[in-house]
Structure formats: C-alpha cells, structure tokens
Amino acid sequence: MIQFEPVEFELSLEQFPLFLKDPDGKRNGYVIQELDGEERDRYLNTLRGRFDHGPDGRVAGLKSFDGLQTNLVSLSLHYADLEEVEVPNPVPDPSKIEYPPLPPGSPPEGQAAWDDEKKKYDAKCAAWKPTVKKITIKAVNDLVDVAKVNKYPSSVLTFIFNKAQEISKIGKGFSKGNE
Numbered sequence: 001m002i003q004f005e006p007v008e009f010e011l012s013l014e015q016f017p018l019f020l021k022d023p024d025g026k027r028n029g030y031v032i033q034e035l036d037g038e039e040r041d042r043y044l045n046t047l048r049g050r051f052d053h054g055p056d057g058r059v060a061g062l063k064s065f066d067g068l069q070t071n072l073v074s075l076s077l078h079y080a081d082l083e084e085v086e087v088p089n090p091v092p093d094p095s096k097i098e099y100p101p102l103p104p105g106s107p108p109e110g111q112a113a114w115d116d117e118k119k120k121y122d123a124k125c126a127a128w129k130p131t132v133k134k135i136t137i138k139a140v141n142d143l144v145d146v147a148k149v150n151k152y153p154s155s156v157l158t159f160i161f162n163k164a165q166e167i168s169k170i171g172k173g174f175s176k177g178n179e
Contacts, residue, residue: 014167017082017135020156029082031140032160035168039075043170046071067146069161074146076164081138086131 014034019027035043050068054060062068149157165171 015137015140016163016167017080017137018160019082019084019135020152029080030144031078031080031082031137032076032163032167033078033140035076035164035170040168040170043072043075067150069157070146070149072164072168072170073152073157073160074143074149076168077144077149077160079141079144081141083136083138084133085136087134089129089132091128 013036016032018030018032020030021027047068050063051059052061052063152160
C-alpha cells in the first residue's frame, strides 16, 4: 500500500500592509494582496502581447515597458484601514543562545564566520527596544486606480510591484512551482 504525506494549504489570500505618505504628509493605509487565480490569469494575459518573437517563434524581447509594473500593482494594491500599535518586545537573552561549536581543525575563515554571526546577534541585543510597532489590518477596501498608481514614485512602484510578485508567486523563480 502506498502512503502519502497529507498536504494542506491556506486558502486565505496573503496580505502585506503598508503606509504611503502623501506629499502633504498624510499617512494612508494600503494592503498588497495576493492575486486569486482569476486575477493572476488576467495579469499574465496582459503580458502576452508585450513580447516580440523571433523567426523561430521564441521570445526575442519586449515591445514596451509601458504599464508593466502598474498593471500588477493596480490588481493587487487596495486601500485599507490599518491600525498601528506598539506592543512589548521580548528582551533577547544572550545567555540562552548556544552558538554551535566549530569542528576541531576548522580553518581560520570558519572561526571568522562564527565570530561574525556572534557580533550580529550581539548588535541586535544592543539595539533592542522595549516596544515594537505592529500593524493590524482592520479592513481591506477598493483597489487603487491605475491612474493613481502611475503617479507613484518609481522606487515606491517598484517596491510594491516586487512584493506583489513575491506574494502572488509570479515572475522569475516561481514558474516551476506553478506548473
């Protein structure tokens, strides 16, 4: 008899909250939300017409970058009601960290790497703060209009685009998992 490991998936869409500050200084809440199957297919279909093909039928390049990022962002960025609260931050206890011993005869670079990791943790302990800010998503509202998305600074648009690709598993590195 063949036995299988159980497989379980979470069916709620992944969400990533963020605040964007208007030029007048007002902070507004947004959520980047994972695309569902229908939205993902709609986005991928918009890419089809963007490619130039060579005589062999293979993709030879892109015709245009216009709207490439804004299409995905406008399908995944929602206005949102967010609440930011400060919560207690547990104190890191360096005495409870057990650094793995180096194997006998380890080369000097092994010791240096171990020392670097210890320094990073010690710096984290030194930078500890008694509270941290956490964001709670109270409500996810309408999608942000593509015309508004087109006006975002390039750095903001690229960040949101990359996060949307990551949580929707779209783009380079994700195709193998979606076949």
